[in-house]
Amino acid sequence: MKSAQTAGNPVGDNLNALIRHIGRRTPDTGDFGTAIASLELFRRNETAPPYSCMVPPSIVLVVEGAKRMWIGGDAYDYDPSRFLVTSLDLPANSEVIKASRDRPCLGLAFKLDQRILAELIASGTLPPRRDRAATAGVGIGTVTDAILGPFFRLVSLLDEPEAIPTLAPLVQREIHYRLLMSDQSDRLRQIAAVDGHGYRIAKAIDWLKLNFASPLRVDDLASRVQMSTPSFHHHFRQLASMSPLQYQKWLRLNEARRLMLNEHRDVSTAAFEVGYESPSQFSREYARMFGVAPKRDITALRENAAKPSG
16 A cells, blocks of 8 residues: 655645544544544554445545444445445445554544435536446545545634634535545445436345334335336345345344343344244344344443553
């Protein structure tokens, strides 16, 4: 990997400034919300195995260290020279592959606004799409000074809370513009185009997130977003790296895990609440996803949470 931290290099200047700003706002391992609703900062002080998460449409920028995102069995590595971008809500497993207490993994996650993307595309000021073929809903882009610059200005606004309501929307709009001018432009444009397959799959995912506990008839969901069933299956799998039924299963099992861990539901109650009719089937599918039976998993998670940090 080529270093971006070269003296006199504006990419290096912005990167080093972001390292300082994010470092002082993240006192320990964790994710930290900010006064800017779409912006979250993170720090990891050590490497960590993959953990299950839902990644919204966003750009994830690592300014120090390195991470790996697993989506549908494919690995996406990103670091100070490469950013991760997702154009859909995607089930994933996030892994920290380079971090230490002296050199932590630092970065930010910025949620994308489909309305801003659509407005910028409709303005007619962008170059034409290079490739209109459907692509996966996740990709790795090249970090440039044009992208780092507005992120540095956005993070810097956290020092001027009174300026955030006026200036943050302008910088956020610039970030969307820079991404639409980046090597990930086509991936984002396919979701913002209201007449495209990506937009319809995004609407289907919105429905699944709200109705995951209900029985799923794929034919009905395809009809709901005005697609034929074969086309819906094909484009859903291409964009989300899994089938609609697998997506629903991921939502159900992760919600059940949350119910057992945070709300102290027993296994059977959690299974029924998320839509399973058979607790034994739930336990089998839970073990396949998380590698361990529900009770043992929740016990281990609670024991780890009780350990003192550091």
